[in-house]
Structures are given as structure tokens and as C-alpha cells.
Amino acid sequence: xxxxxxxxxxxxxxxxxxxxxxxxxxxxxxxxxxxxxxxxxxxxxxxxxxxxxxxxxxxxxxxxxxxxxxxxxxxxxxxxxxxxxxxxxxxxxxxxxxxxxxxxxxxxxxxxxxxxxxxxxxxxxxxxxxxxxxxxxxxxxxxxxxxxxxxxxxxxxxxxxxxxxxxxxxxxxxxxxxxxxxxxxxxxxxxxxxxxxxxxxxxxxxxxxxxxxxxxxxxxxxxxxxxxxxxxxxxxxxxxxxxxxxxxxxxxxxxxxxxxxxxxxxxxxxxxxxxxxxxxxxxxxxxxxxxxxxxxxxxxxxxxxxxxxxxxxxxxxxxx
Amino acid sequence: xxxxxxxxxxxxxxxxxxxxxxxxxxxxxxxxxxxxxxxxxxxxxxxxxxxxxxxxxxxxxxxxxxxxxxxxxxxxxxxxxxxxxxxxxxxxxxxxxxxxxxxxxxxxxxxxxxxxxxxxxxxxxxxxxxxxxxxxxxxxxxxxxxxxxxxxxxxxxxxxxxxxxxxxxxxxxxxxxxxxxxxxxxxxxxxxxxxxxxxxxxxxxxxxxxxxxxxxxxxxxxxxxxxxxxxxxxxxxxxxxxxxxxxxxxxxxxxxxxxxxxxxxxxxxxxxxxxxxxxxxxxxxxxxxxxxxxxxxxxxxxxxxxxxxxxxxxxxxxxxxxxxxxxxxxxxxxxxxxxxxxxxxxxxxxxxxxxxxxxxxxxxxxxxxxxxxxxxxxxxxxxxxxxxxxxxxxxxxxxxxxxxxxxxxxxxxxxxxxxxxxxxxxxxxxxxxxxxxxxxxxxxxxxxxxxxxxxxxxxxxxxxxxxxxxxxxxxxxxxxxxxxxxxxxxxxxxxxxxxxxxxxxxxxxxxxxxxxxxxxxxxxxxxxxxxxxxxxxxxxxxxxx
Numbered sequence: 001x002x003x004x005x006x007x008x009x010x011x012x013x014x015x016x017x018x019x020x021x022x023x024x025x026x027x028x029x030x031x032x033x034x035x036x037x038x039x040x041x042x043x044x045x046x047x048x049x050x051x052x053x054x055x056x057x058x059x060x061x062x063x064x065x066x067x068x069x070x071x072x073x074x075x076x077x078x079x080x081x082x083x084x085x086x087x088x089x090x091x092x093x094x095x096x097x098x099x100x101x102x103x104x105x106x107x108x109x110x111x112x113x114x115x116x117x118x119x120x121x122x123x124x125x126x127x128x129x130x131x132x133x134x135x136x137x138x139x140x141x142x143x144x145x146x147x148x149x150x151x152x153x154x155x156x157x158x159x160x161x162x163x164x165x166x167x168x169x170x171x172x173x174x175x176x177x178x179x180x181x182x183x184x185x186x187x188x189x190x191x192x193x194x195x196x197x198x199x200x201x202x203x204x205x206x207x208x209x210x211x212x213x214x215x216x217x218x219x220x221x222x223x224x225x226x227x228x229x230x231x232x233x234x235x236x237x238x239x240x241x242x243x244x245x246x247x248x249x250x251x252x253x254x255x256x257x258x259x260x261x262x263x264x265x266x267x268x269x270x271x272x273x274x275x276x277x278x279x280x281x282x283x284x285x286x287x288x289x290x291x292x293x294x295x296x297x298x299x300x301x302x303x304x305x306x307x308x309x310x311x312x313x314x315x316x317x318x319x320x
Numbered sequence: 321x322x323x324x325x326x327x328x329x330x331x332x333x334x335x336x337x338x339x340x341x342x343x344x345x346x347x348x349x350x351x352x353x354x355x356x357x358x359x360x361x362x363x364x365x366x367x368x369x370x371x372x373x374x375x376x377x378x379x380x381x382x383x384x385x386x387x388x389x390x391x392x393x394x395x396x397x398x399x400x401x402x403x404x405x406x407x408x409x410x411x412x413x414x415x416x417x418x419x420x421x422x423x424x425x426x427x428x429x430x431x432x433x434x435x436x437x438x439x440x441x442x443x444x445x446x447x448x449x450x451x452x453x454x455x456x457x458x459x460x461x462x463x464x465x466x467x468x469x470x471x472x473x474x475x476x477x478x479x480x481x482x483x484x485x486x487x488x489x490x491x492x493x494x495x496x497x498x499x500x501x502x503x504x505x506x507x508x509x510x511x512x513x514x515x516x517x518x519x520x521x522x523x524x525x526x527x528x529x530x531x532x533x534x535x536x537x538x539x540x541x542x543x544x545x546x547x548x549x550x551x552x553x554x555x556x557x558x559x560x561x562x563x564x565x566x567x568x569x570x571x572x573x574x575x576x577x578x579x580x581x582x583x584x585x586x587x588x589x590x591x592x593x594x595x596x597x598x599x600x601x602x603x604x605x606x607x608x609x610x611x612x613x614x615x616x617x618x619x620x621x622x623x624x625x626x627x628x629x630x631x632x633x634x635x636x637x638x639x640x641x642x643x644x645x646x647x648x649x650x651x652x653x654x655x656x657x658x659x660x661x662x663x664x665x666x667x668x669x670x671x672x673x674x675x676x677x678x679x680x681x682x683x684x685x686x687x688x689x690x691x692x693x694x695x696x697x698x699x700x701x702x703x704x705x706x707x708x709x710x711x712x713x714x715x716x717x718x719x720x721x722x723x724x725x726x727x728x729x730x731x732x733x734x735x736x737x738x739x740x741x742x743x744x745x746x747x748x749x750x751x752x753x754x755x756x757x758x759x760x761x762x763x764x765x766x767x768x769x770x771x772x773x774x775x776x777x778x779x780x781x782x783x784x785x786x787x788x789x790x791x792x793x794x795x796x797x798x799x800x801x802x803x804x805x806x807x808x809x810x811x812x813x814x815x816x817x818x819x820x821x822x823x824x825x826x827x828x829x830x831x832x833x834x835x836x837x838x839x840x841x842x843x844x845x846x847x848x849x850x851x852x853x854x855x856x857x858x859x860x861x862x863x864x865x
Contacts, residue, residue: 040629129510133846202695205623209518210850212510213621221517290695291623294532294847 010098013264014088017097020268021087021244025236026050028243028279035283050236057229065126065222075122076223076230082115083237090244091169093267094256104163105153108245109146112197115234116142123219130211134218137294141203141215144301145196148189151308155186156249158315165248173252181318185311187250192304194242196297198235201286203297213291243278247271326350328403331799333585334736336401339797344416347407351396351422359398360715360728361423362801363810363827364430366437367391368465370411371816390414390439393825395799395810401734404799404812409439418444425715425832428863436463436549448498451542451864462550463823469550502528502536510846514543521860525849532845537838544864552824557583557789560821561656564811567826568862569650573599573606574804575826576655578811581736581800583657586792586813592784595659596738601775602651602660604768607805608679609638609650611761611768614857618758619690621851622699627686634682641675659786669776676769687762700755704840704852707752716836718807718829720856723760724752730803738778742771757855764805792819806830806859828862 030047037044065072088099089108103111120138123131157163159180160171196203199216208214211221220231248255254270256263292300328340342350351361369391390409395402407416418441419426430441431450438461440447449458456462462469499509507530514522522543528536548567552560561583565576577599584591591599612635619627639649645668646654654661664672690696706716711724721728731744747763749756794817801810807829816822837856841849 036625040626041633042629129512133510201623207625208623209516210621211517212512212849213847286623287626289623290693290699292695293699294845296698 007098010096013094014097014099016264017093018084018088021092021240022084022233022237024275025087025240026054026233028240028275029236031276031279032239032283035280036287039283039287050232054229054233057224057232058226060225062225062227064224067126068222069125071118072122072125072222073227075118076227076234078118079115079234080230080237082111082118083234083241086111086241087237087244089165090241091166091248091252091255092244093264093271095166095170095173096257097166100166101164105157105165105168106150106163108165109150109153112238113142113146115238119219119231123222126222128222130214130218130221133212134215134221137215138219140294141196141297141301144298145193145304148301148304148308149193149197151305151312152186152190152193152249155182155308155311155315158312159183165245169248169252169255172249173255180315182311182315183250185307185314187246189304189306189308189311190246190249192300192307194246195285196301196304198239198242200282202289202292203300205291215294240275243275243282246278247274326405331402331404331585331797332588333798333800334581335730335734335799335801337404337799337801338401339404339406339799342405342407344407347394347405348417348419348422350405351394351419354396354398354403355422357398359396360717360832361419361425361429362395362397362402362808363812363825363831364392364394364419364426364433365812365825365827366409366414366433366439366463367393367814367823368437368463369408371465390437392416392433392439393812394419395812395827397808399733402799402801402810404797406797414439415442416440417442420444420446423715424713424835428835429831432865435461437461438464451545453542453545455545455547462547465553467550469547497540499526499538499540500536504530506530507535523860527846527849529846532847534841534844534846534849537841537849539834539838541834541860542864544861546861546865548865549823549825552821554820554822555824557657557792557821560824562653564824564826565652565655567865568828568830568859569652570610571606571804571806571809571828571859571862572650572652573602573655574802574809575811576653577603578800578802578809579813579824579826580655580657581802582798582811582813583789583792583800585800586796586798586815587657587789589658589787589789590737591659591787593738594663594779594783595785597775597779598660598663598785599655600738600742601664601772601779602646602654603802603804604772604775605638605642606651607768608765608772609635609642610805611765612638612683614854615686615690615758615761615765617854617857618700618754618851619696621854622696624693624696627689630682630686634679637675638679641671645671656786658789659784661785663785664779669779672772672776676772680766680769683762683765690758690762697755699848699851700758701753702751703754703848704844704855705751705753706836706840708750710839711752711836714836714839715832717832718803719760719764719805720757720833720836721807722746722748723756725750728808730801730808734801736802738775741778742774744771754851754855792821794819804829806857807833826862826865828859830858830860830863833858834863 027047030050034044034047086108089103091097091100120135123135156168160168162168199206204215223231254267256267326340328338331337331339369389389411392407392409395404409416427446428450430444434440435449435452461467507528510527510529512525514524524540526538527534552563561576561579564579565572567575612631616628616631642651643649645664646662706724708725711721711726716724716726717728725748727746727748729746731739732746745767747760749759792815794815796815799812801808810827812825813821814823833856840852
């Protein structure tokens, strides 16, 4: 198998994607922030700011609570690893990657859940009021977002008769161009889930300094230095992964065939354009929306679930 | 009316105010009568009069009839004006009856008066320390004349074991503060502050919650105690003006004017007409700048970051114009006893006219965005409600009061010059929620812009900017009050036998409004607190003194 040129190519493609994702993820965060700055009439810190922040955090001395357990120290690595793994599973630049076969969409949701479980436990580990408050709210949001995400993925699976992401993307990208109404509903639902899961407005506010309103930020208040850097990087990776899932499910066109080196620059080009557009759309959406009261979040995510189920029903009833 | 029976004397000055001595037995009935008539408690403080000789004691308005004692000063306000009452207290047992059952706002003022001067509201239930954290020991009182305030930097910081003992002592005082406990199944506490995640003033908030619902909030302030009142003892008139203007930086104009008003009343001087118009211009510009900033914050707190940026661009424009035209962004030290330090020329007036045209258009647009944004309105409506009835009971004042139907605006009720020529329109609302406080802010912004235009028309001639005030007569009491952007700012001054300032008491409207905030949050959810807090935007520094 080692001598199989196809296999070596696949590994090379996989490594390229892994590297590309981990390096480009902060750039996406920087782009979203920069777009928001422009929309607010500010000049902004530039798209490279997240890298500077990471650099700063990796060089700082850590402050650790006296009663922090191993769980607290382990969590940043788990979170970062989970997000990177998720980004490895999703077909971002090419379809048939070796890792993709290792886990299907249900496992992918599981990987996200694992990271969330760790970060919520770590938030409660030190025993501050904010940590448990954040963890509690995170659970409220995510236990509603998760089923909606699964429903979205199931709709795509139904259409492509596969729960493997490569299979789904292959079916959607390389067959005749068809508009699926069911996928339209699924896309709306996915958008809502993306906002909720990535701690974006209107569910959470990544830019806030008001500790009492935080969800995600409240959980990581006790982290500093490289731990915080890993969590921040993990958050960037998560946003990148989510947008990649969105691209893979709803606009996969332009992705490279396995082993097609010539198609790779084109695939990367398509990816960059899609990411830029998605980032700009995200920031535009955030700028015109106010953060909702936390008890509105269940309604909001309930809507996502409803839309996803509608998508599924439409597929069943109309076969579209 | 019991107030008639008192021997009150009109205080000279720009606002209607009376002052008189009162006997201990009369204090509560008089307060109750004023409360009954719709009046409020404005301020409460004490002074050390032990140095007075018996002859002086007879003539001095503020002093005790008996030899050597303290005095409690209470300022009440009703629709006719201010009534300042001085109650003599004995040196050995300086106690007075508890006012907090009549005026709930008295609670913290009484506790602060004890911490600073050792005069006690004897039958008050709540005797916890308020301003005293760890800077001075229990049983010593900084505002007594025999207390020598030593700057720790000058005396050399203690080292080694001594230092760690002090730190431990301080920590224990912080930890021992007995917050009111709420008990029940599922009730837990969230301690917030005094160090916050954002750059704001320090204050500690103790929430008792069930899930996200707030059952009770208790604030603990005093973290920014700077000993301002001690520093003001025997300060020269101008140096004191500078310090009073820094009690709460966002209200520097209001403080400086209130102080100047008190001094001018005692000195019996009326500043030049032009200076008075300029003061009104500064005060309205302070209101405009702060309201713009607050509206930006209120947008930001519901994650509407563009509104934040937009309002702060406007605020910045106002501040820059202040800097260019008057030499200071926040107009500090522009008002001095006797007048003002800076004027405005024709080109400056034009700049301000252009600015107000621009502001009016922009604010109009932003207001319609706020009004039509469903997400924003959903967060604002019904949040942090203070019913008018509760507001009246708590003596809620200023902007927050007006949003809860408390129609008090001293520019309207007690229009000192030049407000008597301006016909200020009062902005009120009856909902008492965050939305109402936003509406009142918008209305006051437009009104202030209108006033600014009227003021600019009336600012004519190149007369004097100030008449000098060099000395004050001995043993006098003076008070000045103004409607700052947050509410009524009052400064009271006492002079000693040489006419020096023996006691200056600056009073911030936040004293009355902080307790109301604790009521406003009840029944709301924890993540709405920052929004409710910001809609009041009270001063920490102004109360911590």
C-alpha cells in the first residue's frame, strides 16, 4: 500500500489541507473582524491581528488558579485537537481524503461535542461563578443546536445516500447541477446553527467585555497565555470548519478531484473566494443584528430545527 | 406646615435655598412633612464644629448651641427650593435619629457620615461600613479635625511582615462584609467585581439568583474613595474649584458650576452675564457629550456595535470641538468662582452651529434606527423597570427619575440665570424601563441642541469673563445646585472664622439612584444587568468621594 502512488498522493493532499486549515483559520477570523470594522466606520486592526494575538499569547507567562486540576490544563489541547481533527475530516480542498473515510458526519458532530464537553467541564473546574454560568448557558444553546445540525446533515445524506462527507460532496458537486428545495431549508437551518455554535451575534457576542452576558467567553475567562492561545486558535478553526461544512454541503462546486494536482490551485482559489464571501456575509449579518435575550435562543434554535425537519420532509414527500 | 415654624434664613445665591438650625426632636417630623408634600432628601453630611469658641458658636449658623460638638446637615428639596437643616450633636455622643425610614436614600449617606466623621444614626438597623474599606481603622474618623491624613508614599511604605499584616487585614475587611443572604432551594450567589472585564469604575455587585433570574442585588461601593472631602479642608478657593471639578470627571462642568454658585452666593457676587451664558453652554455641551456616549454604550450592550461606533464618532466630534474652542475636551477648570476662564468668538459660534446641524441630522437617523430595530426594542422594552410609585418612594432623581415620571429638573424648577431666560422643556416618560431612559436621553439631546442654539444667540458683547472672588465672609453656609446630565449635582460649603473653607461637601445624584438600580434588576435575568446598569450609568467616583 505504501508503494501505491495514489495513497502517497492522498496523504500529501491530506497534509496540505491540514496545514492550510491550521494556518488560514486565524486569517478568516481576522477577515470577519476587519469586515466588521469597515462596516462600523472603523479602520480596524487588519486581517493579521489574530496572528499577532496568538504570538503575544504564546509568549506570555501563564496564570493558573491554585485549584485548577489536570482537566483544566488538558482542555485547551483537547479543544484544539478536536477542531483540527474536524477540519481534517471535512473535504475542504479535495474530495477523497484518507481521513475523511475515518469518520462520517455523525462522528463529526461527536467531535464537536467532545470539545464542548471538555471546555464546559474545565469552565466549572476552577469554581468561579462566571465559569459555571458560561458552561450552563453553553449547554442550553448547544443541546438545541446539535439536533438541528444533525437534521441538516441527514437531509444531505438522504439526497446523496451517504453519511460520509466525501460521498455527500461528490454527489452534490460532481453531478448534474440541480436545485434542491430541501437543501434550501437545510441551508437556513445550518446558518442559524453556525451562529449559535460559534458564539456569534445574535446568540453570543465574541467582542463583549460584559462578563455577565457572556457565554463562550465566560467559560474561558480563567485561561491565559498558551492555553488561551490554543482555545482562541481552536475557535478560529471551529469557525473555519463550520463554514467549510457549509461550503461542502451547499456550494461544493469547484472542489478538486482526488489526485488532481492541476485542479488544486483552482480549488484553493474557489475556496478563498467562498471563504471571503462567507466571512463578509457573516459580518454583515452580525452588524445589523442585536444580541437576543438568552431565553430567546431556544426559540431561535427551535426555528433551525424546524427548518431542518422541513427540509427532510420535503425531500421525503417531494423527493427533491 | 411645620417648616414655617423653623427659623430659616434665605441663603443668597442663584437658587432658592434656606438654611436653619433644627432641634433633634423636630428633625423627623420636618422630614416626614417634606416627604408628605412630595419633597425629597437631597444630601446628608456631617461636620466637625468642636473647634468653635462659645461666642462663635452663638453666631455661626452651622455650629452647635452647646460648646464643642459635631453637626449633621440635611438638605431637603421640594418645589419651593432647597431647605438645609443643621442639627447640633454633642462631642461625646454624636448621634441623631435615623432618617432612612422616611427617605430610603439616607441609608448609605448615614453610613458614609459615620465612616468619615463618627456621627451615628442611632436607631438605624443597617450599621455596616460603607466608605471605610481598609484605608483607615475602625474607630478613627478622617473628617474629624484632629485626624491627620498622611500620604503613605511620603511616610515610606511599610515593608516585610508589617506590610503583609496590612494586606491581610485589608483582605479580611473585604471578605467580612455581611451581604444580605437570600436563602432557598437553588438560590446561589454570583459575585461580580470590583475588578471587571472591561475598563469601568470599580464596584462590587452581589447577585442572588435562581438560574438566570435575579432575586436580589446588593452593591458595595467605596472602592474609589480618594479622601476628597478631607483634601478640600482649608483649600484655597481656586484650588478647591479644581478639585471639586474632579469629583466625577464626566460631570466636571456641573460640579464646578455648583461649587462656583455656592461660593458666589456666600461672597454675594453675581458673575458677568456673558460668563453665565458660557456656563450654560458648557453644561449643555457636557450633557450632549455624555448622552451621546451613553446611547452608544446602550447600543453596544445589545451587540449593536455600529451604533456604538456611530455615537462615539459624534461624541468625539463634540469633544474635539471643545478642545479646539475652549482648550479642554471635557471642559475641566473652565468654570471658576466668579465666572469662566474662556470665551468664544464668532468663528467658534459658527463651528458650534454647524456642529449642531450635523448632530441633529445624525441623531435623528440613529434614533429612527433604534426605534425600528425589533431586536433592540425587544431588549429595551420592559427591561429594568422602576415603576413611578417606587421611584417616588426611593427619591429617584435626575434622568433616571424623569424616565419614571419623576418630573424634577432643576433647570425647570429652580432656573438659575441664564436658564430663567431659556424656557427648558422637561423630558419625561412613565414606563421607567431601559427604553424609557433611552427615549429621555434622545429627547434631552435634541433639547440641549436647541438650548445651545439659543445660548449662542444670546452670547453677545465682549464683557468681562469673571469678577474675582478673593475671600469669603466667616461662618457662612452656602449651597449651589445644578442639573447635571445625570441629575442634581449639589455642592455645599462651610467657612470658618477666617473665611476659609472648613468643609466642602459635593453631592452626586448617584447617591439616590444606586439603590434604585438594585430594585430595577429584581426579576430580570442576569445577562440584562449590564444593560440596565448602563441605562442608569451612575457614578462610582461621585459617591465614593
